[in-house]
Amino acid sequence: MHIPDGYLSPSTCVTLYAFAASGWYSALNRVRRILATRMIPLISVFAAFSFVVMMFNIPLPGGTTGHALGVTVAAIVLGPSGSILAVSIALAIQALFFGDGGITTLGANCFNMAIVGSLVAYGVYRLIAGRSDVGARRRALAAAIAGYVSINAAALLTAFEFGIQPTLFHDASGTPLYAPYPLHVAVPAMMIGHLTFAGLAEALISAGMVSYLQKSDIGLLRGIRDFPGGLAAANSAERPFPVRLWWIVGLLMLCTPLGILAAGTAWGEWSSADLANPAARTQIEGASGHHVAPSSVPAGLQKLSAIWTAPFPGYAPRFVKSASFGYALSAMFGVGFLVVAALVATRIANRLRKRESRS
Amino acid sequence: MSQSFIESTLRGFAQAFSKALISEQAASQPGLLQSLDPRVRVVGVLALVIAVVLCHKLAVIGAVLVLGILVAVASRLSLWSLATRVWLVVLGFTGLIALPALFITPGSRIILVSGLPLSISAQGVRTAALLVLRVETAATLTTVLVLCTPWTHILKALRSFRLPTEVVTMLAMTHRYVFLLIETANQMFESRQSRMVGELTGAEKRRTTARTAGVLLSKSVELSHEVYLAMLSRGFDGEVRLLTDFRLRAYDYLGLAGFIFAACLATWMGR
Numbered sequence: 001m002h003i004p005d006g007y008l009s010p011s012t013c014v015t016l017y018a019f020a021a022s023g024w025y026s027a028l029n030r031v032r033r034i035l036a037t038r039m040i041p042l043i044s045v046f047a048a049f050s051f052v053v054m055m056f057n058i059p060l061p062g063g064t065t066g067h068a069l070g071v072t073v074a075a076i077v078l079g080p081s082g083s084i085l086a087v088s089i090a091l092a093i094q095a096l097f098f099g100d101g102g103i104t105t106l107g108a109n110c111f112n113m114a115i116v117g118s119l120v121a122y123g124v125y126r127l128i129a130g131r132s133d134v135g136a137r138r139r140a141l142a143a144a145i146a147g148y149v150s151i152n153a154a155a156l157l158t159a160f161e162f163g164i165q166p167t168l169f170h171d172a173s174g175t176p177l178y179a180p181y182p183l184h185v186a187v188p189a190m191m192i193g194h195l196t197f198a199g200l201a202e203a204l205i206s207a208g209m210v211s212y213l214q215k216s217d218i219g220l221l222r223g224i225r226d227f228p229g230g231l232a233a234a235n236s237a238e239r240p241f242p243v244r245l246w247w248i249v250g251l252l253m254l255c256t257p258l259g260i261l262a263a264g265t266a267w268g269e270w271s272s273a274d275l276a277n278p279a280a281r282t283q284i285e286g287a288s289g290h291h292v293a294p295s296s297v298p299a300g301l302q303k304l305s306a307i308w309t310a311p312f313p314g315y316a317p318r319f320v321k322s323a324s325f326g327y328a329l330s331a332m333f334g335v336g337f338l339v340v341a342a343l344v345a346t347r348i349a350n351r352l353r354k355r356e357s358r359s
Numbered sequence: 360m361s362q363s364f365i366e367s368t369l370r371g372f373a374q375a376f377s378k379a380l381i382s383e384q385a386a387s388q389p390g391l392l393q394s395l396d397p398r399v400r401v402v403g404v405l406a407l408v409i410a411v412v413l414c415h416k417l418a419v420i421g422a423v424l425v426l427g428i429l430v431a432v433a434s435r436l437s438l439w440s441l442a443t444r445v446w447l448v449v450l451g452f453t454g455l456i457a458l459p460a461l462f463i464t465p466g467s468r469i470i471l472v473s474g475l476p477l478s479i480s481a482q483g484v485r486t487a488a489l490l491v492l493r494v495e496t497a498a499t500l501t502t503v504l505v506l507c508t509p510w511t512h513i514l515k516a517l518r519s520f521r522l523p524t525e526v527v528t529m530l531a532m533t534h535r536y537v538f539l540l541i542e543t544a545n546q547m548f549e550s551r552q553s554r555m556v557g558e559l560t561g562a563e564k565r566r567t568t569a570r571t572a573g574v575l576l577s578k579s580v581e582l583s584h585e586v587y588l589a590m591l592s593r594g595f596d597g598e599v600r601l602l603t604d605f606r607l608r609a610y611d612y613l614g615l616a617g618f619i620f621a622a623c624l625a626t627w628m629g630r
Contacts, residue, residue, distance in 0.1 A: 004453070005497030006490060010412050028525070037595065038587050040525060044532035045540075045583035051533070052540045053572055055371045059364045059564035073576065089526075089533050097510060097534065098378060099445070099502050103405065104412050166486075173466065175482040177415055180460040180490060208569020209576065217577045 001069075001158050001198075002094065003109055005102030007179045008161060009169040016161070017107030020088075023115040027084040034081075034224065042224070043082060047089035050074055054090065058201040066201030069154075071117040072125070072147035073209050077220050080122040087114035108161060112154045121150035121206075134221045135214045140207045147206030148199045152191070155198070159183075159190035253331040257324035272297040272305050364564055365552050372545045379538065381440065385506040390434035392503065396611040397512035398519055403618025404504040410622040411496045414629025417488055423625050424496040431503045440506075445498045453494045457487035510534050515605065536582070543578060547571050 008016075031039050053070035060066050074083035088110040094100040101109045128142035163183030166176035181189065213220050274280040275297045284293045320326040386393065392400055407423060414420045431441055466482030505513075511531070518527045551567060559567065607615075 006493035041586040047533040048536035049579040180486040212573030
């Protein structure tokens with residue numbers, strides 16, 4: 001699943017680096033808050049452990065062997081943020097030192113395996129484990145299913161990234177410039193191996209390790225706050241949102257009218273009115289490599305576009321006459337809505353966490 | 360066959376050690392790349408890798424591969440080592456992946472396979488060649504960089520590119536403890552194998568592997584605690600301070616200009 005350099009186009013690599021960077025930033029901040037000065041040695045040694053576990057040959061039913069990623073155990077023991085960092089560092093060492101996986105594709109590999117893998121593994125594990133006792137057999141089953149699902153989620157994402165390459169990046173003669181197989185070939189080709197061998201290897205090692213830890217070192221399954229040496233609870237105190245970030249958000253809101261400078265409609269964001277307008281159709285065809293747009297507005301688009309009318313169509317409420325002011329107002333409304341939603345979600349998550357730690 | 364899972368794991372560990380040893384030996388030799396500032400090496404090779412990914416012309420990617428080979432020769436790297444470590448591995452892996460593209464990529468047919476409903480298209484040949492050549496070139500360049508630059512220098516170079524100090528420190532510590540944990544896992548597997556009489560069943564093999572991984576996890580967490588205490592005893596307060604004593608000379612600027620020029624030229628010609 002380690003994508004080498006050359007399989008993905010530069011724009012795909014940049015996009016996935018941006019996704020991965022946001023995951024790394026948030027994971028680093030969260031782990032730093034929880035572990036404080038213990039972060040560096042714990043994550044480093046755990047990353048080394050993840051690296052070594054990836055080298056284990058797992059015996060599978062039928063006499064063959066497979067390699068696991070170890071992301072599920074990392075997510076269960078360290079939590080999703082710690083796992084994101086540890087597995088990303090292990091992947092970076094593999095790419096930079098052992099040449100396993102590319103440098104331009106490191107963002108994609110970390111996004112697929114470390115970020116999505118960790119989040120899916122942790123989510124599935126918590127969902128199935130529920131409120132069961134840490135030593136319950138249900139936890140081992142939850143680890144197995146989490147391992148199987150997470151590795152397959154990462155593989156599916158990788159297959160999707162491969163599969164979109166020939167559609168989006170080809171030359172005038174139709175030659176794919178990067179990974180050559182479209183989705184209907186890439187997805188089954190990738191998934192066959194992961195739904196069978198790799199998924200099974202991850203499920204077996206995750207369940208086996210959780211069972212072993214339940215008998216021998218159960219403290220590791222209670223989360224990083226209960227690790228040997230104890231982590232200061234004070235470290236986990238919530239910190240306010242950094243002031244500098246508020247300034248950046250404010251600046252970005254003020255910059256939103258810059259979008260008005262761009263001529264025409266963003267590619268793929270055409271409305272039914274655009275498709276019916278001859279001038280707009282010429283623009284659409286020009287922006288789509290001179291592929292002819294549908295002769296009439298597609299029925300599905302027409303039907304669905306009537307279902308919901310946005311309160312601020314075209315980023316400008318009807319009562320606002322200045323387009324620039326409308327953009328800034330829309331940005332304020334959007335950011336305000338997201339901040340309130342994030343605050344509510346954080347409050348609910350904190351309440352659930354407190355209830356869990358009391359029980 | 361019954362012990363193959365232990366033996367193949369041990370073989371993997373030995374290969375990792377061997378790769379690290381070869382890298383250390385190559386990095387200490389005098390040569391073209393070794394004589395340049397590590398930051399120049401990292402930026403230069405990265406620029407060439409990006410140029411290769413941006414290139415759409417086989418001849419230009421081929422020219423960058425030749426440049427990579429020339430740099431490897433000037434840096435006194437063994438071409439045999441590059442062939443076995445990179446070229447054959449990439450050809451085997453990516454070549455196998457690219458092979459079906461010859462037949463299933465739609466386009467103008469250039470070869471008909473007699474007796475079979477198969478044909479090879481011109482587009483199929485080009486896409487397979489682009490993929491294999493691009494991966495070979497990028498992997499060659501990366502390997503040349505890794506073989507000619509000690510890991511600590513790569514990390515220092517990354518630090519000077521404003522990567523957070525914590526991340527650089529974690530990369531350095533991980534690299535150090537990878538070898539310690541490989542050695543620990545190696546000893547556990549060897550001691551298990553030396554005590555094995557007869558054949559293990561499939562379930563026993565899986566339990567052995569899971570138990571070894573579990574013990575390694577417990578040891579890792581304990582090790583991290585010991586490392587933490589050792590760091591505290593040396594006055595660690597959460598702030599990481601790294602020494603960056605690299606100084607760019609005129610020769611380094613010349614090398615950097617050469618790399619950037621080659622990368623820009625390749626990008627422009629390979630559009």
